[in-house]
Amino acid sequence: MSAAPPEVDSSPVEFDPFSQDFFDGAYATYRRLRDESPAYYNAKWDFWALTRYDDVAPATKDHETFSSAKGATLDMVKAHDDAIPVPKVIISMDPPQHQKMRRLVSNVFTPRAIAALEEMVHEKVYERVDALDPAGFDVVADFSALFPNEVITAMLGVPKEDRDQIRHWLDLLLERRPGEMAVPKTGYEASVNTGLYYYDLVQQRRAAPKDDMISRLIETEIERDGVVDKLTDVDITGFATMLGGAGAETVTKLVGNAMVAFADFPDQWRKLREDRSKIPAAIEELLRYEAPSQYQVRTATRDVTYYGTSIPEGAAVLLVTAAATRDERMFDAPDQLDIDRERKMGFNLAFGYGIHSCLGAALARMESRIALNALLDIIPEYEVDRDGLRRVAMSNVCGYSNVPVRRTA
Numbered sequence: 001m002s003a004a005p006p007e008v009d010s011s012p013v014e015f016d017p018f019s020q021d022f023f024d025g026a027y028a029t030y031r032r033l034r035d036e037s038p039a040y041y042n043a044k045w046d047f048w049a050l051t052r053y054d055d056v057a058p059a060t061k062d063h064e065t066f067s068s069a070k071g072a073t074l075d076m077v078k079a080h081d082d083a084i085p086v087p088k089v090i091i092s093m094d095p096p097q098h099q100k101m102r103r104l105v106s107n108v109f110t111p112r113a114i115a116a117l118e119e120m121v122h123e124k125v126y127e128r129v130d131a132l133d134p135a136g137f138d139v140v141a142d143f144s145a146l147f148p149n150e151v152i153t154a155m156l157g158v159p160k161e162d163r164d165q166i167r168h169w170l171d172l173l174l175e176r177r178p179g180e181m182a183v184p185k186t187g188y189e190a191s192v193n194t195g196l197y198y199y200d201l202v203q204q205r206r207a208a209p210k211d212d213m214i215s216r217l218i219e220t221e222i223e224r225d226g227v228v229d230k231l232t233d234v235d236i237t238g239f240a241t242m243l244g245g246a247g248a249e250t251v252t253k254l255v256g257n258a259m260v261a262f263a264d265f266p267d268q269w270r271k272l273r274e275d276r277s278k279i280p281a282a283i284e285e286l287l288r289y290e291a292p293s294q295y296q297v298r299t300a301t302r303d304v305t306y307y308g309t310s311i312p313e314g315a316a317v318l319l320v321t322a323a324a325t326r327d328e329r330m331f332d333a334p335d336q337l338d339i340d341r342e343r344k345m346g347f348n349l350a351f352g353y354g355i356h357s358c359l360g361a362a363l364a365r366m367e368s369r370i371a372l373n374a375l376l377d378i379i380p381e382y383e384v385d386r387d388g389l390r391r392v393a394m395s396n397v398c399g400y401s402n403v404p405v406r407r408t409a
């Protein structure tokens with residue numbers, strides 16, 4: 001259980017984002033990093049890591065010093081070669097390119113557009129909930145791995161019969177082997193297949209538009225100083241592919257992590273059961289407690305000094321938001337899940353911060369709210385079969401592939 005007291009260890013702290021320690025939730029390691037090595041260097045993979053809230057929050061906002069342009073994962077940053085032009089997605093852009101792209105895609109994420117999805121999200125969540133047997137089911141495999149993908153692929157306009165294939169490719173694309181940074185061959189193939197699939201869908205929607213996000217992205221244009229900007233087919237393909245990961249895996253992990261956290265802190269689940277108006281606050285606290293996306297990768301654009309240590313220009317830097325939101329310098333009893341916790345300014349880094357802050361945050365909050373409400377109905381009291389818990393081994397993302405539960409009352 002992640003609230004256990006830290007073990008005393010006199011060896012130098014090591015943080016390896018491709019190790020079992022990371023996949024298992026590296027909160028004890030994060031505590032040591034914050035205390036002993038707040039500007040940490042890992043020689044094996046050649047990256048730096050910031051873990052204290054007061055360092056991570058401003059760095060996440062400072063896109064001039066911490067660039068996204070070489071990529072959002074460590075393998076991308078390491079493989080990056082300026083001489084090889086590759087199509088970029090929004091998450092790996094710096095201004096002014098980012099600004100232009102963000103304005104274009106924001107058109108499909110307006111508050112009104114997201115609010116209009118509530119009925120569809122409700123339907124997708126309850127399609128899955130109605131098929132669950134409260135006597136025993138797997139919160140992730142039978143529920144939270146399924147509905148977020150349904151939501152995002154339905155929004156994009158993927159026909160129903162292809163949605164499971166998209167989810168399967170996405171799992172392969174994000175999967176990592178312990179001890180290896182590189183995307184496995186199966187992951188690379190899955191990424192090519194997803195790209196080809198969406199490129200073809202863009203062609204179909206150009207020929208015959210429908211009422212879906214891809215058709216709207218094709219139509220979107222912005223005029224500035226007499227110049228009209230539009231998205232290319234490659235832009236839309238890249239964006240759709242990215243949304244699969246950004247918009248599905250994260251919600252999957254949030255809901256799975258939530259049910260383990262509530263089993264560890266049953267009084268918090270009881271509070272929620274007794275007062276469901278606390279659900280939105282509970283979601284913010286769950287994001288603080290165990291962020292689905294644990295760190296954001298950046299490249300330093302200049303030498304920058306922390307605690308007398310210079311991080312050199314060009315270095316890969318992990319801004320470990322999941323460590324920052326467990327920082328005892330910022331939060332009282334940070335290892336406790338407390339849905340009534342006082343929320344401070346900038347409290348939540350789990351959706352990023354600054355220019356890249358999550359475009360889908362409102363949708364993610366809505367999906368999680370509807371899902372938690374449904375779970376409160378079907379398993380008002382439950383226990384987790386801890387022998388059946390399985391963690392995923394993925395890049396950046398932390399959480400479970402299996403959370404077996406059964407209703408106890």
Ligand code: HEM
Pocket residue numbers: 068072090091092102152243246247248250251254291292293296297349350351352353355356357358359360361363364
């Ligand atoms: C619990 C769920 C989610 C979490 C924890 C999450 C987390 C994040 C984080 C940390 C970033 C910033 C990345 C960076 O700074 O490099 C981000 C960006 C982004 N997210 Fe989410 N996300 C979630 C759900 C979603 C959903 C549902 C969508 C869309 C349907 C989405 C779309 C995006 C996009 C497009 C960006 C890139 C924004 C940009 O680069 O300007 N996310 N998300």
